[in-house]
Each structure stands twice: as C-alpha cells, then as structure tokens.
Amino acid sequence: MPARVTVEEVERVAELANLELAPDEKPRMVSDLNAILDYVAELNQLDTSGVAPLAQVTELAGGTGDLRPDCIRPSLDRSAVMSQAPETDGAFFKVPKVIERS
Amino acid sequence: MPTTETFAEKPKSLAELRSELESGRTKAADLAASYYDRIAAVNPRLNVYLALSKDRAVEQASRIDALASKGDPLPPLAGIPVGIKDVLVMRGAPATAGSKILEGYRPPYDCTAVARLENAGAVLLGKTNCDAFAMGSSNENSAYGPVRNPVDPERVPGGSSGGSAAAVAANMAVATLGTDTGGSIRQPASFCGVVGVLPTWGRVSRYGLIAFASSLDRIGPFAANVRDAATMLAVIAGYDPKDATSSEQPVPDYAAVSDQPAEGLRIGVPAEYFAEGLDPDVRAQIEKGIDALRAAGCTIKPLSLPHTRYAVPVYYLIATAEASANLARFDGVRYGYRSNSSDTLSAMYRNSREEGFGAEVKRRILLGTYALSAGYYDAYYGKAQQVRRILAEEFLRAFADVDVIVTPTSPVPAFKLGEKTGDPLSMYLADIYTVTASLAGICGVSVPCGTTPAGLPVGMQILASRFQEGTAFRIARAVEGAVL
Numbered sequence: 001m002p003a004r005v006t007v008e009e010v011e012r013v014a015e016l017a018n019l020e021l022a023p024d025e026k027p028r029m030v031s032d033l034n035a036i037l038d039y040v041a042e043l044n045q046l047d048t049s050g051v052a053p054l055a056q057v058t059e060l061a062g063g064t065g066d067l068r069p070d071c072i073r074p075s076l077d078r079s080a081v082m083s084q085a086p087e088t089d090g091a092f093f094k095v096p097k098v099i100e101r102s
Numbered sequence: 103m104p105t106t107e108t109f110a111e112k113p114k115s116l117a118e119l120r121s122e123l124e125s126g127r128t129k130a131a132d133l134a135a136s137y138y139d140r141i142a143a144v145n146p147r148l149n150v151y152l153a154l155s156k157d158r159a160v161e162q163a164s165r166i167d168a169l170a171s172k173g174d175p176l177p178p179l180a181g182i183p184v185g186i187k188d189v190l191v192m193r194g195a196p197a198t199a200g201s202k203i204l205e206g207y208r209p210p211y212d213c214t215a216v217a218r219l220e221n222a223g224a225v226l227l228g229k230t231n232c233d234a235f236a237m238g239s240s241n242e243n244s245a246y247g248p249v250r251n252p253v254d255p256e257r258v259p260g261g262s263s264g265g266s267a268a269a270v271a272a273n274m275a276v277a278t279l280g281t282d283t284g285g286s287i288r289q290p291a292s293f294c295g296v297v298g299v300l301p302t303w304g305r306v307s308r309y310g311l312i313a314f315a316s317s318l319d320r321i322g323p324f325a326a327n328v329r330d331a332a333t334m335l336a337v338i339a340g341y342d343p344k345d346a347t348s349s350e351q352p353v354p355d356y357a358a359v360s361d362q363p364a365e366g367l368r369i370g371v372p373a374e375y376f377a378e379g380l381d382p383d384v385r386a387q388i389e390k391g392i393d394a395l396r397a398a399g400c401t402i403k404p405l406s407l408p409h410t411r412y413a414v415p416v417y418y419l420i421a422t423a424e425a426s427a428n429l430a431r432f433d434g435v436r437y438g439y440r441s442n443s444s445d446t447l448s449a450m451y452r453n454s455r456e457e458g459f460g461a462e463v464k465r466r467i468l469l470g471t472y473a474l475s476a477g478y479y480d481a482y483y484g485k486a487q488q489v490r491r492i493l494a495e496e497f498l499r500a501f502a503d504v505d506v507i508v509t510p511t512s513p514v515p516a517f518k519l520g521e522k523t524g525d526p527l528s529m530y531l532a533d534i535y536t537v538t539a540s541l542a543g544i545c546g547v548s549v550p551c552g553t554t555p556a557g558l559p560v561g562m563q564i565l566a567s568r569f570q571e572g573t574a575f576r577i578a579r580a581v582e583g584a585v586l
Contacts, residue, residue: 013468016471018451020453033469035526036526039415040482040486042415051489051492053488054488054494055487058543060498068346084210085436086434087440093436095435095450096449096450
C-alpha cells in the first residue's frame with residue numbers, strides 16, 4: 001500500500017508532536033515524508049508472521065529489562081535546576097495560562 | 103588530485119605523552135595551553151569546538167602537575183587533553199546538542215562517562231560540534247554551522263560526531279568522546295582517518311547523554327590509534343547505578359587485550375556489504391586490509407547476511423519513533439529556548455519547538471510520530487521491531503562461525519559539503535553499513551585502512567558480538583600495523 005500522506009495528515013501528525021509548521025515548510029515536509037515512507041514500505045516484502053517484536057537487544061541474551069528498586073535517593077539541588085528555567089519563582093516553573101477546555 | 107589545503111595532524115600517543123609528563127619534560131598546564139593555541143589557530147576554519155572549558159581544564163592540569171612533581175603515580179589519562187561531543191553534559195559548560203533549542207543551557211551535572219575521564223586525569227578542553235540531537239551523517243545539521251573535514255576542508259567530516267572525529271584528525275584534542283546511534287562514531291572516524299569505537303549497547307552508561315534513540319544510543323571514544331581508543335573505552339565503560347541499562351559485565355584491560363596477535367581469528371566477509379553502491383576506491387582499500395589480515399594468520403570466510411538491505415528502513419522507523427518520544431521534553435518549560443510571544447501553554451510548546459528545532463529534527467519527529475500513531479503503529483513501528491529481531495538473530499548465527507565481521511565503514515569516502523543536503527533519503531542511505539550493528543546491539547571499531555588515490559581516508563569496520571570489543575581491537579591493531 002503506497003504511502004500518500006496529505007498535507008492534512010502532516011498537520012494532524014504535527015499537532016500530535018506539538019510542532020507548528022510554517023506554511024512554506026509544509027509542501028517540502030509532505031514530499032520528504034512521502035519519499036521516506038515509500039522507501040520504508042520495502043519492509044512489506046518480508047514475511048514476519050510469528051516473529052516477536054524486539055524492543056531491547058538485551059532480550060536476546062536472556063535479559064528481562066530488570067528495573068532498579070524504587071527507592072528514593074538524593075538527586076539534583078533544586079536551585080541548580082531552577083537556575084536553568086526560562087521563568088521561575090524559585091520553586092515552580094512559570095508558564096502561560098492553560099486554556100480550560102469546555 | 104590531492105587537496106592542497108589540509109589541517110590533518112596526528113596527535114602523539116597516550117604512551118608518549120605519559121612518558122613526557124612522568125619525566126617532567128612536559129607539564130600538563132603547558133600541554134593544555136598548546137592545545138588551546140592550536141584550537142585558536144584552526145577552529146575558525148574547521149568549526150570543531152562550540153565551547154571551551156578553560157577554567158576547568160587549567161584547574162585539572164595544575165592538579166596533575168602537582169601529582170607529577172611529587173612523583174606520585176599518575177592516573178591512566180593524566181594530563182591528556184580531550185574533547186567532548188556537545189550531546190554529553192558537563193556541569194557548568196554549555197550543552198547545545200547542536201541545536202538552538204538548548205542555546206544557553208548549562209547543565210547542573212556531569213555525564214558519567216565524562217566524569218570518569220576526568221577522574222582518570224583527563225583535561226576536558228571543551229564541547230565539540232555535532233549534528234543537532236545527533237541526527238545526521240555529515241555534521242551539516244548543526245544549528246551552529248558545519249564542521250569541515252581537516253583532511254580536506256571542502257568536505258564533510260561525517261556525522262553526527264563530526265566535531266569529535268575532526269578534533270583528533272586535526273590534533274585539536276588527543277582523544278574525544280562521541281556518540282553512535284546509527285553510525286555516528288564509526289562513519290566520521292572513517293571520513294577523518296581516525297579510530298572510532300562503537301561499544302556494545304549497555305557497555306557505557308548513558309547517564310548524561312542527551313537522548314536521541316535510547317535503544318540504539320552509545321557513547322564511545324575517538325583516538326589516533328587503536329591502543330589509545332581501547333584505553334579510553336576501559337576508562338568510561340562499566341556499570342553505573344545511575345543508568346539501569348548499563349551492564350555489570352566486567353571491563354577487561356582492553357589495551358592489553360589489543361596487544362594480543364590476531365593470528366587464528368576467523369573473519370567473516372559479508373557479500374551484501376561489497377555489492378552495488380560501494381565506491382571502487384573504498385573497495386580496493388578494504389580488500390588490501392583483508393589481505394593484510396590473511397597475511398597476519400587470520401582465516402577469511404565469505405558469508406551472507408541476507409536481510410542487510412532492510413536495516414536502513416528499520417532504523418529510520420525505530421530511531422525516529424524513539425526520538426519523537428525523547429524530544430518531547432523540549433517544550434520551553436524547564437530549560438532551553440522558550441518562544442516569547444505565546445498566550446497559552448500549548449502555543450508556547452508549539453512555538454518553542456517550531457522555532458528551536460531545525461528541519462532535519464522536525465522531519466524525524468514527524469516521521470516517528472506518524473510511525474507510532476494510531477492506525478499506523480503495527481504497519482510501521484511494529485513491523486520494524488519484528489525485522490529488528492530478524493537482523494539481530496542473523497548476526498548471532500554469523501558469530502557462531504566467525505570471531506569478527508569485516509566491512510567497509512561507509513560506501514563512499516568523505517563527500518563535499520552541500521552534496522547530499524538536498525535529498526534527505528540519499529543522506530540516510532549513506533548509513534547502510536553501520537545501522538545493522540546499531541540495531542543488533544553488537545560492538546565494533548572503525549580503523550583507518552589507507553586512503554583513496556585522491557588522498558581521502560577509508561575506514562574498515564570490524565564488528566564483534568556483544569561484549570567482544572577486545573577481539574575487535576586485536577583485528578584493528580593488525581590492520582593498523584599493515585602498510586595499506
């Protein structure tokens with residue numbers, strides 16, 4: 001099934017990714033994405049029925065992706081972190097208002 | 103026609119510098135100063151460094167000089183000037199990841215690999231230029247201008263770790279750290295004529311690495327020779343409680359392992375890496391390298407990795423999907439660039455990201471988001487993960503019969519600046535020999551394997567199974583020692 005992504009679909013995906021494309025960026029992005037998606041469609045040539053997806057390479061060596069114990073350890077000093085904030089009152093990050101959805 | 107303008111200059115070896123420092127013939131402070139002089143002279147042309155950390159470097163150098171003058175034993179990298187790719191954080195020094203969205207950001211902590219270098223005595227010179235968020239194969243996607251290849255400044259150094267590779271090639275550092283997600287250490291190493299190491303995924307802690315694709319990202323060293331690269335790896339490798347995916351496998355003395363001869367090792371040569379698309383000058387050099395390995399007493403075994411051609415599409419689905427998640431944190435809230443003119447929170451997110459991210463980063467985020475979106479997940483991301491297992495298992499089977507697999511690192515030598523920037527897909531295809539190992543989680547080294555008749559460096563890629571870096575180093579030493 002050849003990919004023919006439209007401008008509307010690119011806009012929808014951009015919204016999901018919190019990106020706002022400028023009008024002059026859109027045509028180029030549509031054609032680039034289509035070229036890439038046409039290329040990756042080659043994967044459909046392969047029969048992968050019964051093949052389990054591989055998310056972590058350590059699985060192949062029997063690793064189970066163990067998580068560390070959930071225990072609290074000292075982290076970064078808050079003042080050091082807040083020193084990098086674009087806008088802060090020292091304790092919180094200040095941001096523009098969130099619109100209430102009705 | 104050989105190039106007329108070149109900045110290529112080989113650093114001294116770690117052993118030679120150590121001897122100078124131990125004997126008092128050289129002071130670490132003077133060594134650091136000479137590297138800053140070199141940087142001042144050539145950085146305007148090559149654009150390798152984005153920021154310098156002189157205070158920290160000078161302080162470290164004087165600490166080392168104090169140890170040396172007392173006759174105290176020196177740590178393994180005492181006084182050695184190193185450069186750090188700008189996706190790795192150093193407390194107090196800017197970290198841009200090559201992007202405008204982190205312009206002005208000064209991390210409050212050190213990357214574990216960087217801290218380990220410093221604890222071993224290394225002098226941290228500064229942050230090297232790279233493709234933004236490590237996304238690129240030519241260092242032309244940096245928001246701070248491209249890096250130029252020291253061998254021929256009209257050509258790219260490779261990417262994404264172009265700055266780190268070029269720094270060693272131009273003697274602007276004795277060694278550097280880069281990162282490799284789809285080839286970003288190996289390919290620039292081959293383009294610049296230096297050694298680059300792809301450690302096994304999990305060999306080196308990723309704490310303090312600004313993430314691109316977490317199941318693929320690795321931190322690794324560049325150096326002017328194999329033994330030094332092996333020494334660097336031993337310093338940074340090993341379990342880190344701050345990275346739960348870092349391996350508890352013991353860290354061998356890689357430099358000592360690399361001293362062992364290559365005789366008797368079995369070398370697989372996969373047909374798929376020597377087919378259409380491989381530049382004939384590159385092929386000729388790699389064949390000379392393989393002849394040298396035969397002469398060193400290795401057994402050469404042709405083999406086939408039939409699913410190789412699917413690796414690039416698999417990579418560009420998995421890496422972009424993971425990147426779309428990892429780059430969601432750049433939203434103008436806690437650090438980095440925040441757009442000025444936003445009335446609402448969601449407008450602030452969109453504007454900050456639109457203004458802060460460059461075209462290639464946006465392209466990959468969109469591709470990754472699409473591949474993960476409802477209705478497309480199974481066809482794209484899910485399918486790619488299945489093919490990933492097929493590719494990884496293909497390597498496992500191959501390593502049952504051979505100790506290493508040898509290929510060209512790149513199908514072409516360093517191309518000219520601007521040559522591939524018009525066509526993203528053609529740039530992606532340049533990764534064809536490196537993404538396979540990335541997906542399989544295995545390790546490798548790119549070692550210089552002579553030059554083309556025009557004088558452009560060619561790299562040989564030596565792949566080994568997980569945690570067998572030592573074997574790859576032994577083969578790399580044999581290639582390095584041959585006249586090619």
